[in-house]
Amino acid sequence: MKKIWIEGRWTDTPEHxxxxxxxxxxxxxxxxxxxxxxVERAANSARRGAEQMRRLSAAHRSEILLNTARIxxxxxxxxxxxxxKEVGKPLRESQNEVDRAxxxxxxxxxxxxxxxxxxxPFDATAGAxxxxxxxxxxPVGIVLAITPFNAPLNLAxxxxxxxxxxxxxxxxxxxxxxPLADTMLVExxxxxxxxxxxxxxxxxxxxxVGDALVAHPAVNMVTFTGSPEVGEHIMHIAGLKKLTMExxxxxxxxxxxxxxxxxxxxxxxxxxxxNAGQVCISVQxxxxxxKAYDKFIDKLVPMIGAMNIxxxxxxxxxxxxxxxxxxxxxxEQWIQEAVVAGAxxxxxxxxxxxxLSPTVLADVTPGMKVWDKEVFGPLVAVAPCRxxxxxxxxxxxxxxxxxxxxxxxxxxxxxxxxxxxxxxxxMINEAPSFRxxxxxxxxxxxxxxxxxxxxxxxxxxTDMKLVCxxxxxxxxx
Numbered sequence: 001m002k003k004i005w006i007e008g009r010w011t012d013t014p015e016h017x018x019x020x021x022x023x024x025x026x027x028x029x030x031x032x033x034x035x036x037x038x039v040e041r042a043a044n045s046a047r048r049g050a051e052q053m054r055r056l057s058a059a060h061r062s063e064i065l066l067n068t069a070r071i072x073x074x075x076x077x078x079x080x081x082x083x084x085k086e087v088g089k090p091l092r093e094s095q096n097e098v099d100r101a102x103x104x105x106x107x108x109x110x111x112x113x114x115x116x117x118x119x120x121p122f123d124a125t126a127g128a129x130x131x132x133x134x135x136x137x138x139p140v141g142i143v144l145a146i147t148p149f150n151a152p153l154n155l156a157x158x159x160x161x162x163x164x165x166x167x168x169x170x171x172x173x174x175x176x177x178x179p180l181a182d183t184m185l186v187e188x189x190x191x192x193x194x195x196x197x198x199x200x201x202x203x204x205x206x207x208x209v210g211d212a213l214v215a216h217p218a219v220n221m222v223t224f225t226g227s228p229e230v231g232e233h234i235m236h237i238a239g240l241k242k243l244t245m246e247x248x249x250x251x252x253x254x255x256x257x258x259x260x261x262x263x264x265x266x267x268x269x270x271x272x273x274x275n276a277g278q279v280c281i282s283v284q285x286x287x288x289x290x291k292a293y294d295k296f297i298d299k300l301v302p303m304i305g306a307m308n309i310x311x312x313x314x315x316x317x318x319x320x321x322x323x324x325x326x327x328x329x330x331x332e333q334w335i336q337e338a339v340v341a342g343a344x345x346x347x348x349x350x351x352x353x354x355x356l357s358p359t360v361l362a363d364v365t366p367g368m369k370v371w372d373k374e375v376f377g378p379l380v381a382v383a384p385c386r387x388x389x390x391x392x393x394x395x396x397x398x399x400x401x402x403x404x405x406x407x408x409x410x411x412x413x414x415x416x417x418x419x420x421x422x423x424x425x426x427m428i429n430e431a432p433s434f435r436x437x438x439x440x441x442x443x444x445x446x447x448x449x450x451x452x453x454x455x456x457x458x459x460x461x462t463d464m465k466l467v468c469x470x471x472x473x474x475x476x477x
Contacts, residue, residue, distance in 0.1 A: 002031040002183045004203055006038060007045045008196030013038070017203065019180055022088035022321045022354045023311055031179050034204040036212045042171055042200040043218040046142045049169035049197035054139050056195075058112050061165055065109035067192035068161075068185075069102045075188070076102075079181055083153060086178045088320040088354070089275040090312045101157040101185075104437040108161035108454040115166060115458060122468065130472030137462040139167035140242060141220040144213050146206075146234075147182065148225045149175040149323050150278040150376075156182045158437070159223045160189075162457035164198065171200045171219070173210055177323060179203045206230070214238050221461060225280070227374075228399075228446040244450030244460050246442055248374040249402035251432040252285040254391045254417060257292045259407035259429075265299035267405075271431035272380040273307065273358045276322045281403045281433045284375050285364070286382045287391045293384040297362055300380070301346045304358045321354035322377060328356040331377030334369045335359055341368050343381070366397040374400065388413040392420035402443035403432035424451075 003010040017033040020026065053061075072079060076098055083094035115137050122131035145159035152174055163170045174182035186201045202209060214222055214234050221242040224234055228247040235243060253271075255264045264286075272283040288296045312320030322328045332351050338361055339345050346360040356378055364371050364381035371381055385391040388408075395404055395417075403425040406417040418426055424443040427434050435441060442451040450460050 002029055002180060004032045004034055004038070005186050005190075005199065005201040006034075006042050007200075017176060017179075019086055019177070021085055022323050025353075028085045029180055031183070031203050033176075034202050034209055036204075036208050038202055038204070039209060039212040039216060042202050042213070043142070043216050045197045045200050046169045046171050047218055049195060049199070050139070050141045052195040053164065053169050053198050054167045056167065058115065061167060062109045062112040064189070064193050065105050065112065065161055065165060068188045068194075069105045069109070071188040071191055072098065072102050072105070072185075075184070079153065079184060082181050082184060084312050084320075086180050087149065087152065087275070088312050088323065090317050090320055091315060093275060097151055097154050100437055101154040104154060104157040104454065105161045107438050108157075108165045108458075111162065111454045111458050112165035115462065120466070120468075130470055131468055132471055133466060133468035135464045135466045137166075137459075138465045140461055140463055141168060142171065142218055143168045143461055144171045144173065144219045144222045146210060146222065146224045146226070147172070147174045149178040150275055150280075152178040153181040153185060154437070155225050156185055158452045158454075158457065160185070160199070162454045163223075163461050164189075164194065165454065166458045166461045168221075168461055169198050169200075171202060171213060173202055173204070173213060176203060176205065211237060223450075223457075223460070231448065242460065244442075244452065244457070245448040246280065246450075246452060247446055247448040248400055249280050249282075249443065249447050250284045250371070250374055250398045250400045251281050251403050251405075252287055252395045253283050253405045253431060254385070254388070254395060254407065255286065255288045255292060255296060256388065256391075256408035256410065256413055257289040258409050259292070261292050261295050262299055264407050265296060265303060267431040268300060268380060269303040269307075271405075271433035273304070273319055273378050274433070276319055276356070277358075277378040278322060278376050279433060281435065282376075283380055283405070283431055283433060285371060285395075286380055287385050287394050288382060289391075290384040290386060293382075297346065297360070297382060300382075301360055304360055304380075305347055307358050309355060309357060319358060319378060322356055323354065325354045327377065328354045331356055331375060331379060334373075334375065335361065335379065338364060338368045338370045338381070341365075343368065343370070366394070372398055388416045392417060395421045399446040400443070401445040402447040403427065403435075405430055405432040405434070423447075
């Protein structure tokens with residue numbers, strides 16, 4: 001059984017939560033499950049931890065994170081197996097997530113050593129000729145990190161590692177469905193030498209424990225990945241806190257008639273169905289020039305039909321289950337609604353519990369849920385366009401704006417897409433699911449506010465402090 005980490009020690013609670021496999025419902029482990037009575041204890045502990053963390057040198061913080069990465073590398077297989085069991089993603093995808101989490105923490109360790117300030121030219125202002133100064137970046141204090149189920153380890157790393165690199169204390173609240181890998185991350189941090197109260201791990205319900213933590217006056221910043229609805233709720237109750245929100249998406253690929261359609265189909269096959277489509281930047285919509293539309297569908301459908309779905313622990317499996325049967329039923333219902341509204345389903349839709357077969361929908365139009373909303377499931381919706389202007393219009397026809405991918409070799413079309421599509425990141429001749437962990441990552445519109453990526457997260461997780469000296473001492477300017 002896994003316990004919560006609070007007040008510098010592993011602590012059991014009266015209530016326990018069973019963590020079960022989304023594939024077959026088997027019990028993986030049991031975790032201590034906190035109620036709101038633990039929130040004040042976590043906050044008080046984090047206050048002490050924040051004092052400890054801000055006194056650590058940059059070199060010390062960096063070394064803790066580098067040690068953490070080494071420990072995770074040593075436990076690589078254990079982390080990957082745990083992710084596959086609790087999330088349901090194939091083992092090779094879990095291995096990729098562990099590798100990326102190690103990279104994220106390593107990059108954050110480097111960023112701990114380059115948190116720079118800047119001089120301010122006070123003497124450039126009349127009347128301030130005898131003033132000299134600079135600003136420095138200081139930790140905000142306590143960062144509350146709320147992580148989702150789909151990539152629990154790497155997304156926790158993207159929040160926890162930069163916060164610690166910047167000298168903050170962290171309260172980590174993982175998704176209740178997938179708390180095990182995050183618990184292992186805390187174990188690695190503590191083994192690496194993190195001050196015991198530099199982090200608190202609390203597992204509990206979002207509506208009770210999560211809300212109480214968000215609203216707590218000791219918390220200086222909330223960094224959250226999840227749905228726009230929950231993100232908006234957090235913003236309403238957080239009060240005067242710094243916020244970073246990575247919310248939903250309906251990421252699109254645009255493929256023009258000059259693109260390598262075979263290559264586009266191969267990219268979509270991977271980017272649309274990884275982790276059963278439960279990826280924020282999963283390809284959900286594909287907008288294809290009408291001259292290449294039929295060819296693209298003819299290339300993509302056999303690839304998807306050949307995918308092997310089943311037990312994610314089986315190395316031959318391409319796609320495992322969704323996180324719950326309820327979510328699989330929702331996506332199945334959205335597919336049925338789209339077909340009634342005029343979309344063509346290009347293959348039979350089969351569901352067994354949380355295991356939903358991958359699907360391609362053709363002739364999808366704005367107004368259908370599979371276009372307008374975030375599907376977060378194994379589905380790609382395809383629509384034709386006349387030209388790049390029409391493609392940009394279709395790309396912007398949702399309330400989301402995280403990332404987009406554009407496939408064309410025409411420079412005028414490239415620039416029209418770059419300037420016209422409202423997203424936080426645009427990939428040229430690459431799928432929107434492309435992400436390196438060092439890059440600035442985040443969206444516009446309902447896709448969120450702020451940016452992740454260790455360097456950019458450190459900026460979010462620090463405040464500017466201005467220092468001004470009067471060097472006059474009676475001397476003349």
